[in-house]
Amino acid sequence: MNAQAPVGVFDSGLGGLSVLREIRRLLPREDLLYVADSAHVPYGDKPERLIRERAFTLTRFLVDQGAKAIVVACNTATAAAVGQLREEFTDIPIVAMEPAVKPAVSATRSGTIGVLATVGTLSSARFAALLARHAGEARILTQPCPGLVEQVEAGELTSARTRALLEQYLRPLLAAGADTLILGCTHYPFLKPLIRELAGPNVDIIDTGPAVARQLQRVLDRHGLLRKSGRGVEQFWTSGDSQALQNAASALWGSGVLIEKLPTDTVVI
C-alpha cells in the first residue's frame, strides 16, 4: 500500500460529510474519496442484508479507486456490516463508527445518558452488546429517531418539521434527566445547533466524528500510510441523482462540491 493513496469514506447519504469534515480538519494532507449511497438512503429502516450488500459494493468501488484505508462513516452500516467487511477486505484497514458510550459515561453528572440513533443501529446485535458492556455504569436510554436522516438529506437543518421531530425525540430523554446525549448517527452532527437550542446549555452533546478521525490517524500511522506533505483534495460520488444532490452537499460541506454519478454497476443491487 502506498502512503500517497487516498482514504475512502462512504455513508448512506450526506451524513458522513460530518465525519469527512473532521478527517479533513485533522489530516489536511490526505486525499479523500467520498461516496453517498443516496439511491438507498436512509439505511436506518432497511434490512441488514441489503445494507451489507451495499457496504460490500461501495467498499469494493473505493478499493478499486486505490483507497489505502476505508472509513465506514455510517453507524447503521457499521452495525450491520463491519465485521464481515473486515473479513472480506483483509488487506486494508477499516475504521468504523460506534456510539460513544464510554466518553458519555465519563461525562455524565446526572448519571443518565440518551442515545439518538436510527432504528437499524439501535436494534442491531452489535449495539445490544455495546449496551450490555456498559450496563450498570450509567442509565443509558435509547431513542429511535425515524425521519431525521431524511431531514438532513433534504438540507432541512432548522425547518419546523425538523424542530418538531427533534423536540419529540429529546423530550423523554430530557424528562428522564439525561445530561449527556450521544449522536449515534453521522447525520445528526448537522443538527447539533438545533439540538443545543432545544436541550439547553447544560447538556453535553457527544459526536463520534472527531474520535473516528483520530482513530483513522492512528491506524494510518501504524501502517506507515500517513501522507507527509502536500494538500489533500476531495472527490465525491453518489449512487443517486448527482444533479439534485449538488446544493445540499455544498451546503453541508461548506463549499462547492462537485458530485459525480457512480458507475452503473455500483448503483444496482
Place this chain on the structure above:
Amino acid sequence: MNAQAPVGVFDSGLGGLSVLREIRRLLPREDLLYVADSAHVPYGDKPERLIRERAFTLTRFLVDQGAKAIVVACNTATAAAVGQLREEFTDIPIVAMEPAVKPAVSATRSGTIGVLATVGTLSSARFAALLARHAGEARILTQPCPGLVEQVEAGELTSARTRALLEQYLRPLLAAGADTLILGCTHYPFLKPLIRELAGPNVDIIDTGPAVARQLQRVLDRHGLLRKSGRGVEQFWTSGDSQALQNAASALWGSGVLIEKLPTDTVVI
C-alpha cells in the same frame, strides 16, 4: 408453608393492580395481599439503591403478614432488586416481571418490536442482558416513557395529556414499522384501550400480566401451595395517603377498594 396462606403482591403504586387482576382471574381461590408503595411512586426515575431498599421492606412486610409467595408486580423493581430479593428470602417463591420479548419475537410479522417501559427498567443491566439475548431475532426498539406512570396513578387513562404523551412515545415506534408493542411496565395495561386506538388494529399489544399469573400458578402448584377450595379475598395497603388513593384504586380495580395505611416503619426509608 401453608396452602391456606395468602399471596403477597407489591408495586410502586397502583400499576400492579393490572397483574393482581390477572391473578384474581386465574386463581379465584387465593387470598391476595397488595401493597402500593405510593409514597415512592414512580420508581422509574429513582436510584436503584432506593428501589432495592423498598423492595426488601415491602417483601418483609408481606412475609410478616403470612404470605406464602411474593409477586413483584413492578418491572422497575424486578430489574433493580429481584436477584437480591431471592438471595435474601430463600424460603419463599418470588415471581417477577420481565418484558415479554420472547412472545413478541414470535408474534411480529414486520420483524420490528417496540418496548414501552420506564427509564429504570430500560437502563437496567437486567434489561440490557435480555436485549442482548434476543438481538438478531428481531429489530427491538425501546422507548422510555417518563410521565405515563403518573398519569395512571392519577386515574387519567384517557385525558388529553395522557393521549399527547402516548402519541409522542408511539410515533417513532410506529414510524419504524413496529407491529408488536411490549408493555414493559405494569401501569401500562390500564392504557391499553388508548394505545389500541392510537396504534390501530394491526398492532399486537403484549402485556405480561397473564403470563405472570400463570407462572405464579405453576410455582404454587410445584410447592403444593395452591388453595383447593374457598373464594379468595383481597387486602390492600399503601405507603401513601390511603384516603386520597381510594378513588383511583377503586376505578382501576373495578370495584370498591378499602386501602389501609401501611404501618409507619414500613413507610420510612
